[in-house]
Amino acid sequence: MSASVIEPTSSRRAARQEDGNRPALKVEGLWKIFGPKADKILGTPDAQLSRKELQSKTGCLAAVKDVSFEVARGEVFVVMGLSGSGKSTLVRLLTRLIEPSAGTVTIDGEDVTQASKTKLRTLRRNHMAMVFQQFGLLPHRKVIDNVAYGLEVRGEGKAARLARAQEMVDLVGLSGYERSFPDQLSGGMQQRVGLARALAVDPEVLLFDEPFSALDPLIRRDMQNEVCRLHEEVGKTMIFITHDLQEALKLGDRILIMRDGEIVQIGTPAEVVANPADDYVRDFVSEVPRSHVLTLRYVVRPPRPGEELDGPVMQADRIVRDAAQQVLRSSQPVRVFDGEDFLGVVDDDDILRVVVAEEAP
Numbered sequence: 011m012s013a014s015v016i017e018p019t020s021s022r023r024a025a026r027q028e029d030g031n032r033p034a035l036k037v038e039g040l041w042k043i044f045g046p047k048a049d050k051i052l053g054t055p056d057a058q059l060s061r062k063e064l065q066s067k068t069g070c071l072a073a074v075k076d077v078s079f080e081v082a083r084g085e086v087f088v089v090m091g092l093s094g095s096g097k098s099t100l101v102r103l104l105t106r107l108i109e110p111s112a113g114t115v116t117i118d119g120e121d122v123t124q125a126s127k128t129k130l131r132t133l134r135r136n137h138m139a140m141v142f143q144q145f146g147l148l149p150h151r152k153v154i155d156n157v158a159y160g161l162e163v164r165g166e167g168k169a170a171r172l173a174r175a176q177e178m179v180d181l182v183g184l185s186g187y188e189r190s191f192p193d194q195l196s197g198g199m200q201q202r203v204g205l206a207r208a209l210a211v212d213p214e215v216l217l218f219d220e221p222f223s224a225l226d227p228l229i230r231r232d233m234q235n236e237v238c239r240l241h242e243e244v245g246k247t248m249i250f251i252t253h254d255l256q257e258a259l260k261l262g263d264r265i266l267i268m269r270d271g272e273i274v275q276i277g278t279p280a281e282v283v284a285n286p287a288d289d290y291v292r293d294f295v296s297e298v299p300r301s302h303v304l305t306l307r308y309v310v311r312p313p314r315p316g317e318e319l320d321g322p323v324m325q326a327d328r329i330v331r332d333a334a335q336q337v338l339r340s341s342q343p344v345r346v347f348d349g350e351d352f353l354g355v356v357d358d359d360d361i362l363r364v365v366v367a368e369e370a371p
């Protein structure tokens with residue numbers, strides 16, 4: 011993994027919106043069991059079987075198994091797992107593109123799982139928007155009309171929706187391509203149209219289902235940077251599905267790691283890398299350069315007797331790599347604070363220990 015791959019955006023994370031206490035999304039006890047006798051399994055001891063055991067005993071498959079989590083307003087929440095871990099099913103349950111077997115999903119205080127068909131339609135039009143891997147653009151519509159589509163469906167007047175669509179086209183860097191058709195654009199540009207279309211409806215939550223998996227690595231990195239930039243500009247709550255750990259670490263304020271339909275760990279990139287919940291996660295993060303992800307919180311130590319405490323001040327959520335130069339330049343240990351609270355100090359050795367460890371074979 012090269013130094014340029016992860017590029018954590020600590021400032022963006024620090025600037026996360028804290029707009030009220032109500033979570034943007036709340037998921038409680040969510041299940042999806044596929045198969046002929048799925049409804050007979052919940053509430054019985056069979057529900058506790060592993061995915062494999064359940065499948066061989068009943069022929070049913072627990073794609074999502076008792077999943078609960080909350081996503082804060084303005085947070086970028088990444089769901090990560092290998093193929094088959096249940097990510098796509100989970101994201102489809104959030105919008106009820108798949109009906110849950112049990113559990114509740116609340117978006118912006120509205121219970122999606124109890125919503126009538128009409129209510130669900132309103133929720134989908136106004137509160138959430140999805141960006142797909144296969145773009146999902148309408149081939150016979152120009153870029154501007156693709157971007158305006160959600161507003162058209164919502165019944166907005168032509169002038170208003172075109173004005174909004176133009177704003178979004180400009181926002182995603184496609185000015186000048188308004189009148190192009192999707193097949194005249196590269197994959198990366200098409201995905202920018204997908205982003206603009208999702209943003210146009212000003213949703214409460216933006217859902218991304220592996221949006222960049224089909225793009226080549228350089229374009230993919232551009233698009234990841236684009237998501238970071240857009241998030242800084244519009245501050246939307248984002249739920250991002252990926253199987254790529256680097257993408258998860260780069261984009262996520264927090265990451266949910268799934269395996270066989272279950273949550274293995276939820277944490278910030280630094281928490282996941284510093285304290286992997288089990289061998290599965292440890293294996294995932296073993297190649298990650300720790301200085302790119304860990305924050306000073308994970309490096310800080312109590313001052314030693316007689317150590318001078320008049321060095322520069324830094325906040326605990328600074329990424330080690332970003333802090334390194336300043337720490338190494340200072341003749342005094344850096345004092346680390348969590349808000350107003352003094353946590354301890356960090357000096358050259360503390361930084362080098364992290365950097366040298368990641369060089370070890």
Ligand SMILES: Nc1ncnc2c1ncn2[C@@H]1O[C@H](COP(=O)(O)OP(=O)(O)OP(=O)(O)O)[C@@H](O)[C@H]1O
Binds near residue numbers: 073098
């Ligand atoms: N309609 C369905 N009927 C039966 N089993 C299904 C159905 N949809 C998904 N599954 C199974 O549920 C499990 C989870 O699939 P899901 O597609 O959610 O995983 P994923 O993590 O998104 O994987 P991928 O990245 O490969 O799409 C898999 O074992 C899959 O075969």
